[in-house]
Amino acid sequence: MSLFTINLALATIWVILMGQYAPGQLVSQFILGFLLGYALIWMARPFLQQTRYFRATSREELPTTLAQIPVRVWRWIRFTLIFLRELIKANIDIVIGVLSPLEQQSPGILAVPLDLTTDTEITLLANMITLTPGTLSLDLSNDRKVLFVYFFKITDPEQDKQAIKDGFERMVREVLQ
Known part of the structure; x- marks a missing residue:
């Protein structure tokens, strides 16, 4: 599992825990959760086995990796x-x-x-x-x-x-x- 996927999961958990489900609040809470998740992952990176944020190992693979996100x-x-x-x-x-x-x-x-x-x-x-x-x-x-x-x-x-x-x-x- 990529760190990006973990970050998406953290952002989703943040939205659920905040309990504000109006459309505008959903988007803003998700963005806030995503940023907080990124900061948390960045701080925990030395302790994580995986060091890549995306599954791609090179810049050429990145478009393919991003295209797989909706499927995942x-x-x-x-x-x-x-x-x-x-x-x-x-x-x-x-x-x-x-x-x-x-x-x-x-x-x-x-x-x-x-x-x-x-x-x-x-x-x-x-x-x-x-x-x-x-x-x-x-x-x-x-x-x-x-x-x-x-x-x-x-x-x-x-x-x-x-x-x-x-x-x-x-x-x-x-x-x-």
Whole structure:
């Protein structure tokens, strides 16, 4: 993820936290958040692994990188909407599970194999799993290839593992790679 993307995220968070949603205020708050985010990134640069503001490695690549911004923004919006949909579905499943007899519940821990490699990708996936009611990320194997996940209700172990791989893991890969 480029520092520019992080700056856009910081500006968006600033707008949300300010809570002023009139059109003129939205623009001015976003610009202020962007400038504050840039200052924060500039101060934190020695501690960040990535030193480039854009993904481009040369001036020739910059137009291509800038052209990809709308696509990347759309991917983040889509990522957020799909996560919210899954969050709502999981809440409904938990309510049904809590109100149903204990015999219908089958909790357990599954080892989900990972294709993700970076700390950021694995952390985002683990947090998404934990934030979704009914699942909890417990541990990561030493070789960082398996994530152990607690499920409130296991229907089919292979299907539940594949749901995480095809859902959250695929989305994380789309947004961060």
